[in-house]
Amino acid sequence: MNTLIIKVDELMLKPQDLMVAAKILREGGLVAFPTETVYGLGANALDTLAARKIYEAKGRPSDNPLIVHISEISDLEVLAREIPEKAYQLANVFWPGPLTIILKKKDCVPNGTTGGLDTVAIRLPANPIARNLIAESGVYVAAPSANISGKPSPTKAEHVIKDMNGKIDMIIDGGMATLGLESTIIDLSGSTPVILRPGCITKVMLENVIGKVEVDPVILSKNPDPQAVPKAPGMKYRHYAPEGKLTIYEGDTTLVIDAINQKAKEKQDSGKCVGVIATDETSDLYRFGIVKTIGSRKDEASIAAGLYAILREFDELHTEYIYTESFADHSLGHAIMNRLLKAAGYRIVKVV
Ligand code: TXA
Ligand code: MG
Secondary structure (H helix, E strand, C coil), X not given: CCCEEXXXXXXXXXXXXXXXXXXXXXXXXXXXXXCCCCCEEXXXXXXXXXXXXXXXXXXXXXCCCCEEECCCHHHHHHHEECCCHHHHHHHHHHCCCCEEEEEEECCCCCHHHHCCCCEEEEECCCCHXXXXXXXXXXXXXXXCECCCCCCCCCCCHHHHHHHHCCCCCEEEECCCCCCCCCCEEEECCCCCCEEEECCCCCHHHHHHHHCCCEECHHHHCCCCCCCCCCCCHHHHCCCCCCCCEEEEEEEXXXXXXXXXXXXXXXXXXXXXXEEEEECCCCHHHCCCCEEEECCCCCCHHHHHHHHHHHHHHHHHCCCCEEEEECCCCCCHHHHHHHHHHHHCCCCEEEEC
């Protein structure tokens, strides 16, 4: 398949820019597009055959449900039933934005989109290209992250091109995804709100709007029981995996740097390709391997934004061992550590 690639500037968006992409979606095709979190791979959410193409292009297990993207809050009522007041409270504060809400689904949402579940995940994205594309297409857009299943989510069009060129109808290059981590997922289909995936909208931010929120215990664990099943099916797969063996070092910064230097030297001396994930504050202190800085510790958002790109850069270099510092496990840091731990297969060394 010949994949059409177009560049669109979100600050100078013209109505005609998205006409071809919208038509492809209406006709059951696949279009990758930027959102403020990561790039999504879109198809008509109410068309089972279109949704099935997403699973094929990604190599994604079919029991892993898709998020349905909408362009107006009022679209909620078309897709979901028994919508609690808390859903509207969250939508009014955080939409458009990086929050996905799980609700009981209406019959119009096919099982092929929800992986057979009786619930549907819904998000109204903030990125103007994403939002205008959904509105212009006139369909609801099912969109997982636009990566091959198991790879880090794409934060730049070049990542999508690497994974999807030749497999989908179109890729819209809208520059870098600003946040860099997938949306927070909150389940409002039961009696208590539960966070199923941490993201840029934190537990505290949610609780400030709707009161008590729980967190799926499986995502809190640093050493999950392999038998434990997370409530978001996608969280059970080994995600965000770089090719190299990633290990997280945790502890006092000076000790962490010493330990990583020692390990990196050892592997490098034995002829291995070694990568180190450092921060602006520490990058000068590493002496072995390929050192890349992920962002500044003074600006956690820069670390979130840089994480997936750096994992992909190390893949390009066929790095065999990657060592990284760890980050404070609260607020946005909680989402960063959640992704990093998964990418590392929960390999974490505590330095004392
Ligand atoms: O930021 C994002 O959410 C991005 C952009 C493109 O919007 N999308 C994204 O989609 O991350 P994906 O498919 O990579 O992750 C969706 C997650 C999966 O873990 C899936 O299992 C979960 O949402 N999910 C979807 N529907 C669900 C449902 N009804 N119940 C529980 N979990 C659900
Ligand atoms: Mg994904």
